[in-house]
Amino acid sequence: MTPRPYQSKDRQKSSDAGREKIIAAARELLESDGDESFSIDAVARRAGIARMTIYNQFESKAGLLEALFDELAQRAQLTQLSEIFREPDPFRALDLMIEVFARFWTGNRRAHRRLRAAAMVDTELYAAIDQRNERRRRGLTEIVARIPPEHVMPMARDETVRVLFMVLSFQSFDTIAGEGRTPADVVPVVQQLTRLIVGAR
Amino acid sequence: MTPRPYQSKDRQKSSDAGREKIIAAARELLESDGDESFSIDAVARRAGIARMTIYNQFESKAGLLEALFDELAQRAQLTQLSEIFREPDPFRALDLMIEVFARFWTGNRRAHRRLRAAAMVDTELYAAIDQRNERRRRGLTEIVARIPPEHVMPMARDETVRVLFMVLSFQSFDTIAGEGRTPADVVPVVQQLTRLIVGAR
């Protein structure tokens, strides 16, 4: 009758493996251009597990997509950002930031599109992703603050941050990339655009 | 037994009135921040008509939203655009274009957001709205082509068009506007940004 709680490493490991299998299936499904719609059922089928397991692991569809977003971020090494935000040279920091986000946004473009679409409908997911985007804004604020006062800028600083935030959004990269252009094509354009916004060095 | 086809003016008029009533209800519903979800049923209830009538008039949800998009465009007097595209001075044309789009995008912001969200899910609607956006791109192409060859531009012309297309998108205005800023606040920022992109006169 006495409860006998325990945690297991093997148990945790197989559970984690299951989680990753599900997220991978979700990513593949979002990335594929098949006409199959993105439903919990479809993810479960592709991962070869029961639908209930997904609810077990992720609570809801929003929870799954939130986890997927974070996995995409890890894949694109978005963790480098905190390092970049500490880069003393603000102009160099912006160039690096553009490279990282180009990798992120254009690496899994279809997935990001459908993720955004889902986020616009689901308020819970929207809040989760919005929070992550705000990190980008805070980083930009830091970087812009690091631009020396004697440097002549075409816009006020807070306006500059707002505009840069927009330029570094998924939408921006997606639109500028158009169809069939690689990150290598887009990065120099966005870097050039950014230089115009903060004022050439 | 013999078919006796006819058209009626009164009939047409009351039918058109019904159409407008439905579109108005759809617009109000999209614009309101209530938690009521945007369903055909909700639109019908608000318009005070039967759900079937909507399918009768608009074929599908996508059809209704497409019609709504066009109504929003008319309300914001987007028809002025064809005139602006013929403006000989390209710099002035850009400034005017920004004013028109600021009115369009920020006038019914919530509606545009949810319209975009719906379009990202529904391919039919996406194609319809994409087509309308392409008119914007063609207009920009014309305007940029009108910039005199001796004018020094920071980017190649085709790249300039792509970037301007992005800057004049809903997403751009929505992001730059942030929360609670009016078109009057946003227009000068976007105009300034555009001047940086095409090169100051």
Add this chain to the structure above:
DNA sequence: TATTTAGTTAGACTGTATGTACAATGGACT
């Protein structure tokens, strides 16, 4: 080894939504 524990699974069920089919109604036209 026997028992406990916790994640997995299949299936039934609810609720919401789109879209279709169809027959009845009633107003507008000839």
Add this chain to the structure above:
DNA sequence: AGTCCATTGTACATACAGTCTAACTAAATA
């Protein structure tokens, strides 16, 4: 009077999210 046609109510098929539950399974512990 007779015809046309948009509107309407109702029933129906389908898809999806999410909940509940009871059975199953494999690992952990005594």
